[in-house]
Amino acid sequence: MSAGPSKIDHVMQLPSDPTAAPRQDAPTINAQPASGLAWPEGLLSVPVDCDPTLWASFVDSTLWNSRPPDDEGEQPLLRHFTQFASVSVVVRHGQNSASKFYQDLAMRATQDNQKALMHAVLAVSAQHLSNLARKVADQDSAARYATESSKQRSLALHLLRVAAAGAKSQENALTVAGDTLEMGFAVLVMLTLAALLKGDADIVPVYLGRASAILDRIKPAESPGLLPTSLAIHSIYKGFHHVSRSKQVQASSLFPKLDDRPVWSDRADNTVETIVGIRRDMFMLFLRIHSLVLEADIIHRAQERSSDDEDDELEMMRMEIQAECSAVETELRDRETWTVKWLANYDDRLRLGHEFYRLTIRMMILTEVFQLKAGHTRVQQCVQEALPLTKQVQTGLEIGLNFPYVIIAGFAEADTRSEFTAFVKRCQWKGSASPRIAEQVVETVWSRRDEGKMERWRDVLTELGCPLMV
Known part of the structure; x- marks a missing residue:
């Protein structure tokens, strides 16, 4: 099954300069693709209809950084994520850590061989495409991308389970098959976003609860990396989730700090401003x-x-x-x-x-x-x-x-x-x-x-x- 070009592939384009401001005008459905690429060719390698084992082979080999798109019209899932989904699921407002978070996740997934994280990223991308397809009444594409999102979500969860089982066999192990606790937390944040895009309310508290359980096991690292932003997004989701279910919010449970460094408060502040649009x-x-x-x-x-x-x-x-x-x-x-x-x-x-x-x-x-x-x-x-x-x-x-x-x-x-x-x-x-x-x-x-x-x-x-x- 070939993904083929679709009107929804060009709904929102990133400028070729990744530091440029986002577009403010309404997107044009028939706009032409951006002439330049904001991300390395290695991020353009996963077509929507590829078999998961084929995708894994690219991650595990040098082919990952060399395989070009199959044809000029193809819009692979990861390319869609870096160019479109990541700048419309959150306002890319400036160049702070929160505005670049989703692209950073994709880069970490490819560079560090974080398979579960990559599948979670692809799940978000596919669900985003499904939503766009529904918006332009392309029901066939909407169903196809929704199915792909479910498949990628299942693969991410499977790999999290494999990592958890492996950690049990290694005393105090924090890393299993390239997946760390920090990355596991980020995976669940991304899967929550995929569920949010789908409107799948029942699974949201499960993801949020599991992320909290993982957080309790994370020890402060020398470099906090992506965790402060992941944690801030998790707190935003948790707060809004309590509102949606008419549950009281314990303020002390939101935006926790793992140590005394100011990075936790700074990331919390700019993440709320970036995602929610308020202080x-x-x-x-x-x-x-x-x-x-x-x-x-x-x-x-x-x-x-x-x-x-x-x-x-x-x-x-x-x-x-x-x-x-x-x-x-x-x-x-x-x-x-x-x-x-x-x-x-x-x-x-x-x-x-x-x-x-x-x-x-x-x-x-x-x-x-x-x-x-x-x-x-x-x-x-x-x-x-x-x-x-x-x-x-x-x-x-x-x-x-x-x-x-x-x-x-x-x-x-x-x-x-x-x-x-x-x-x-x-x-x-x-x-x-x-x-x-x-x-x-x-x-x-x-x-x-x-x-x-x-x-x-x-x-x-x-x-x-x-x-x-x-």
Whole structure:
């Protein structure tokens, strides 16, 4: 079976200069391939339809660095990853460690013979191609690439199991067949990304949990390598996963440090800014309010079940939560304070991301802590403030805005819904979930509210299987 050229192969091109800024305009489906290659020829060697044993033979031999693509139109999986997938599943914003992380993983996989990592990279690439194929209604290619992604995922998991079995037979062994604990952690981070792209919510907590188990066994290395960024991405996924499943987030479990070097905090900061498009403290504030909202809901339900109409302890607990949330909402509503603290000295993408999350946090507090109705003036003011922001988001810079979109748009009245729909259709969302997840959540919320059911976005996420969205 030959992969053959496809319209989806040229959806997004990297400039030949790997240090150049990413494209900001919407991709052209019939664009011509880039004239230059941003990565060595050795990274262009794996066609989508090759047998896994054939791929392994290239990794294990000198043929890996010499085999050219089969024909001019072929788009091998690894080439697609380095040129397309890696710069659309995350905003390649600048040249910090987080923006180059995915390309670095591919380079490490090829140079260090990390087979499990390579299969995980190819799983992401194939699923990304499947999503793009679905976006242009090429269902045959979508199915073929989805099958390939599943095959590559299975191979990565098999090799992780082989490595784990080998480690058991070697006392204190950290390396088995070229796969280290650090690489095992990175493999699971990549497999989580593949599941995120597919919308496969059920396996996400399994991957995240296994990655945490591996992390507990990793000892600080002389050079931390890719681990700080891998760990930061894992924490981002873990935080958003808890939001999607309406679970409280333990802040102390996120962004851990294995030693006292500043690299852990630096990588955590720039990884959140690169992937989510906001500062790390804003991300943590979002997770904090999410947890307080859930706690307030638990107290409210307990009060409803209580036979004591004036349970002083429950009422005091709720008042403490309301006091903290009210203070946050007041600060976020104060434009002068907000501008100084969250908008000064940041680039356009971070300022825009902060604005989206500001409105999202305010709406969570107003509707879920103080229980204002969707049509309340203060709630609708937040919706109206968000509308001009949607027009400022440039294509390719929407990564990290899924939850703000879902939460804010869910409260939109009928006369503004089309503008929110136009926003999500214009955006790519290639790095945030399988196609149309965010749009599907919001449309379902609208439908239920129109029916008088007043279901929340959390209820709809649960109904849809709690998909991880970034």
